[in-house]
Amino acid sequence: MLSQGMKQAGGVSLQHLQGVILALRNPWVAGGIILLLAFFASYTNALSWADLTYVLPATSLGYVLLALVARFALHEQVSPLRWMGIALISGGVSFVAGGPALTSDHRAQCPGLANNASRDSSQAHALSGGAKR
C-alpha cells in the first residue's frame, strides 16, 4: 500500500508540474487532480497504521521518482548536486524503513475507538519499547 502511494506521489508531482507548465491544458490538470486525490487517500491510509515520522520520509521517495522520470523519460539533465540529493533521500528513507512502523499508539489494539483524551504516556513508552525489537 505504501509503495503504491509512493508511485502515485511521483505521478502527482509529474502531472502537477506539467499542469503548471502547460497551464490549463485540461486533461493534464484533471489527471493531476485525480492523482493528487489518490495520493491523499493513500497518505491518510498509511497514517492510519503508521507513524507520521515513518510515513513522511517515505513519501519523499516521490521526489526521487520524479527526478528519475525527469532523467529517463523526459531526458532532462540531472546535475550531480541533484543526484546527491537523491542519494540523501534514499539513505534517509532506508534509515526509517529499518525501524518499527508504529511507536506511538497504545490504542493500536483497539482501533476505531473513541479518543480517550488523556494519553497514558508511560504505557505508550512501554509499548514503543516493546515494539522496538
Place this chain on the structure above:
Amino acid sequence: MKHLYTWSGILVVVIFSVVGDVLIARAMKEVGDVHELWERSGLWTVVGRVLSNLTFFLGVMAMAVAFFSLLFSLSWGDVSLVAPAAASLTFIGNAFAAKIFLHEKVDRRRWIAALLVAAGVALLAG
C-alpha cells in the same frame, strides 16, 4: 525587507503544513486502521468516518492555508529558495511536532532520516 517577507512567508507555510500533518495523523489514528475497518464495514463507512472527523477537517483546513501561503510566498521570493526551504523545514518541523504532540518515539534513527531527507529535498529542489 524583501528577505524578511520571504522568510516569514516560509515560516508560515512550514507552521501550517506541520499543523496540518499532525492533525491529519491524529485524526487517522482516531479513525483506526483503514484496511481493517474497510473489511469489517465497507468503504463508505471508512469515508464517512474520516470525513466526519473534526480533527481531519481542521487538518485539511491547515493544509489549505499552507498551500495558499506558499503561493503568497512565491510571489515575494524566488521559487528556488521558497520551495526547497519550505519543503525541507517541514520535514524537520514534523519530526519535532510528532514527538511532542503525537508522542511518537522519534529515536536517533528517525532524526537522522528526517535530517537526511530534508537535506536531500533541499538539494533536489534547489
